[in-house]
Amino acid sequence: MSELRLMKGNEAIAEAAIRCGADGYFGYPITPQSEVMETLMALKPWETTGMVVLQAESEVAAINMLYGGAGCGKRVMTSSSSPGISLMQEGISYLAGAELPCLVVNVVRGGPGLGTIQPSQSDYFQSVKGGGHGDYKLIVLAPSSVQEMADFVELAFDLAFKYRNPAMILADGMIGQMMEKVELKPQKKRWTNEEIEKMHPWATTGKKNSRERNIITSVELDSEKHEQANIRIQKKYKELQEKEVRYEAIDTEDAEYLLVAYGSSARISLAAKELLRKKGHKVGLLRPITLFPFPTKQIRELAEGLKGILSVEMSAGQMVEDVRLAVEGKIKVEHFGRMGGVVPTPEEVADALEQKLIGGQ
Amino acid sequence: MAKMIGSIEVDTEKCKGCSLCVVACPTDVIALSDKVNGKGYNYAYMSNPEACTGCTNCALVCPDSCITVYRQKVEVV
Amino acid sequence: MAEVINDIKRSENLVYAKTKVLTDNVMHYCPGCSHGVVHKVLAEVIDEMGIQEVTLGVAPVGCAVLIYNYIDIDWQEAAHGRAPALATAMKRLRPDRYVFTYQGDGDLAAIGTAETIHACNRGENIVIIFINNGIYGMTGGQMAPTTLEGMKTATCPYGREPSHDGNPLKITELLAQLPGTAYVTRQSVHTAAAVRKTKKAIRKAFEKQKENKGTSVVEIVSTCNSGWKLTPVEANKWMEENMFPFYPLGDMKDE
Structure with a gap:
């Protein structure tokens, strides 16, 4: 229950x-x-x-x-x-x-x-x-x-x-x-x-006579084989990128400016978006839920109708690089963040968007 | 009188000619061959087969598990 | 006589053959390496106890990294020194399985000291097989925590000097002091008699696990003739003369 x-x-x-x-x-x-x-x-x-x-x-x-x-x-x-x-x-x-x-x-x-x-x-x-x-x-x-x-x-x-x-x-x-x-x-x-043995035949559960021994390892000394192992892993990441992207888009339909933020910063950015909307700015929020796979395609598509994006993070600016990669230089992408454990206020975020994107035009 | 006679079979392709069996043999049965295997090792062989008692010492110390040992009790007159 | 000798090579006269728990793969070890002997003994114990289907091994980083090519059971290959951490989780999540680690001196007594000591101190119900040859074999013969004073290696080329390089570590004596260890012993495989004793020790360690006694540590003082720059026969002699006085053979704890 x-x-x-x-x-x-x-x-x-x-x-x-x-x-x-x-x-x-x-x-x-x-x-x-x-x-x-x-x-x-x-x-x-x-x-x-x-x-x-x-x-x-x-x-x-x-x-x-x-x-x-x-x-x-x-x-x-x-x-x-x-x-x-x-x-x-x-x-x-x-x-x-x-x-x-x-x-x-x-x-x-x-x-x-x-x-x-x-x-x-x-x-x-x-x-x-x-x-x-x-x-x-x-x-x-x-x-x-x-x-x-x-x-x-x-x-x-x-x-x-x-x-x-x-x-x-x-x-x-x-x-x-x-x-x-x-x-x-x-x-x-x-x-x-028993369920594990059926669902995950690769697991080390004890080598039954009916099967080859299972080996959990990351070592492969044959370069050709090791490259194949890498290719297999990369294929998974491509599949993840295609199938598992998760995000939340709020007020993005009519948005001219976009806040991109995850985790705590997304909560603060949501309040900042409200402040900016009250001032008459058409601002939306995109909250990546999966950071890998990153909503690259979604941000690229949104960027078509946008004037600028502000990436809000409690860091010196890390996710902003992925946002910039996503928009491929088509629009301005700025970063706002606080570091060292300082949590930004919604007002700070709203001011930053106005100064860096709206005022800066 | 009963006597133990033994014999060994060496997997000559697996043998790396380390000599540990040679010194482990209490009756000096084993020596390294002048011939080499596919990997270039002088492999172990029974140079003095009559002395083998099938004690298994050679097989026990062999790091590459390439020795099989047989033993039989025979009556000698 | 030659006919008699050939004639006795019949199945009813078979007294020793490679256990089926060892695969047919040719081991990558140098000629005369102790690893091969210990692998064989370990495989024989697994075979004789009938536990091939219920035993999980943890491979180290070091020369024995590819042990999973030789012993036909399920294996996990650990990061350097971390085998006891893997084994801890494996045994706690699968208490119905026998779990053991196989580790060298660098893996167990240098980089993995914390994992080793804490697994033993918690009394994890696992077996630790510890190969001590006083040198790093795989990386080309550098100093190990167990390298003897005065012993030459690639990273103490003039001999280990304690004031500069630190002292050789008697890790097994240390592990025997911990309340979590049930059986701690030091053996060797340089003679047929020693191989028989090592086999008994490994068997006993697995029996302790069966009885939920805690951690068992079986150290095997071994040779690395390539690293020591000796022939396999000379290496055994050097080990008897130099290693055994500092690392004496025998049981340290049996509870």
């Missing part, structure tokens, strides 16, 4: 993980996302659904526990925040190389370095361009509400298994810490080992 609750974004991740039938969570505490594991430990899902929850000795160990669990065909996840996600990059690259599905939640804080525990969106490049070594991408979902924090857990698992690729929920400290009303879905059953 569905259930309505007031809860933090981080708590919603934990609740949703149990309810969608996740098999394992492996993590290491770091602010501002420690409530994910704290909630799981308090709920003790190993006594109900059988979900394994383990505090690892480091983020490095945690991500490699995901590799082991995912290799067994299990739905496994971790959560961390920026410095911890940096530590996980090696493991994420191996997971992508071995074509293993899993979920990594990044509740982003300001960097570089130890940075700040306040919210930021400065891990965009790391998340959507690969992050670790080699040619690979993650499936990246950007929630902008506590409800989406909950809903994207199952969606991320579904996409990860469909494409045999790691998925990431790219949130930020604001979404993680704020409380909102959430509708939690009813409890689903975890996959049985």
Whole structure:
């Protein structure tokens, strides 16, 4: 049965993980996302659904526990925040190389370095361009509400298994810490080992006499074969780009100017759009929900009728590069952002659009 | 009197001529051949087959699992 | 006599043959490498316990990275040093499976020290097979955490000097101190008798897992004759004279 609750974004991740039938969570505490594991430990899902929850000795160990669990065909996840996600990059690259599905939640804080525990969106490049070594991408979902924090857990698992690729929920400290009303879905059953053997014949479940041994690996010393493995992976990314783009378009029909923003910035930009509309400016908002695959085609099409785009991010300007690539130089694309954990106000965003796009003409 | 006689079969194509079986043999049965296999290794062979007791020591220390061992009890007069 | 000898090569007289759990692939290891012997022994234990269908292996980074080509079970290939983290999750998510790691000295005692110690300290119900040859074989013979004092490698070409290079690490002694380990032993495969003992030790480690006893660590002091720049026979002798005094063989813990 569905259930309505007031809860933090981080708590919603934990609740949703149990309810969608996740098999394992492996993590290491770091602010501002420690409530994910704290909630799981308090709920003790190993006594109900059988979900394994383990505090690892480091983020490095945690991500490699995901590799082991995912290799067994299990739905496994971790959560961390920026410095911890940096530590996980090696493991994420191996997971992508071995074509293993899993979920990594990044509740982003300001960097570089130890940075700040306040919210930021400065891990965009790391998340959507690969992050670790080699040619690979993650499936990246950007929630902008506590409800989406909950809903994207199952969606991320579904996409990860469909494409045999790691998925990431790219949130930020604001979404993680704020409380909102959430509708939690009813409890689903975890996959049985027999179901896993049928659904995921590639998984290491024990070599039956009736089949060849399964090997989960990212190494291939024959260059020709390794290039083929890369081509296979790239094909998935192309398919993802064609089939899995998700976004929300608000007031874009008559828009002359467009705000592009994801996550917390999209909430602020929504208020900024209202302010600008009241002033008589025809402004719309495009909120990418999938950051990879990015709504490139959709932005390009919208750009036909636009005078300018403002990319709003809590960073020095990262997504703005993808927006510029999408419009291919046809219209002006500007960036507005705050860094170091500073959250911009709707007024600041509205002013920036007026100054950079409307006033600047 | 009963006596154990043994014999080994070496997978000469897999043998890398490391000599570990040669020194492991308590009765000096094995030597490396003057001939080489497809990979250019001087492979192991029974140079003194009569002395083999089928003790399996050679097979146990062989890193490439290329030795098969047979053993039979025979009556000698 | 020659006829008799040929005549005994019949199935009823067969006393030793390669286990079917080992594949027919020719191993990529150098001639005389200890890895091949340990692979064989491990495969024999899996065969004799009848657990081929329910055993999951974790391969390391190092010379044994391609072990999955040789032992016919399901395998996962881990990032360098992370095998115990993989095994932790695998065993917790599949407690009905036997899970083991196979790791070298660099993998287990340098880059993967944290994963090794914490898996052992949690008492993960897994088996760790640890090959200690005191050198990095795959990358071309550099210093390992277990390289002996004075021992020459590519990155300590004048011999390991503790004041500059640090001391050799007795990681297995350290692991034996942890409450999570059930069985910790150090063996070798330089003689037929040693191979028999190693096989018994690996069997015992898997039996401990069956009984949910916690982590078992089987160190095998091994040779890397290419890295040591010796013949396989000389390498065994060098190991007995130099490695065994610092890394003495025998059980450290059996609970």
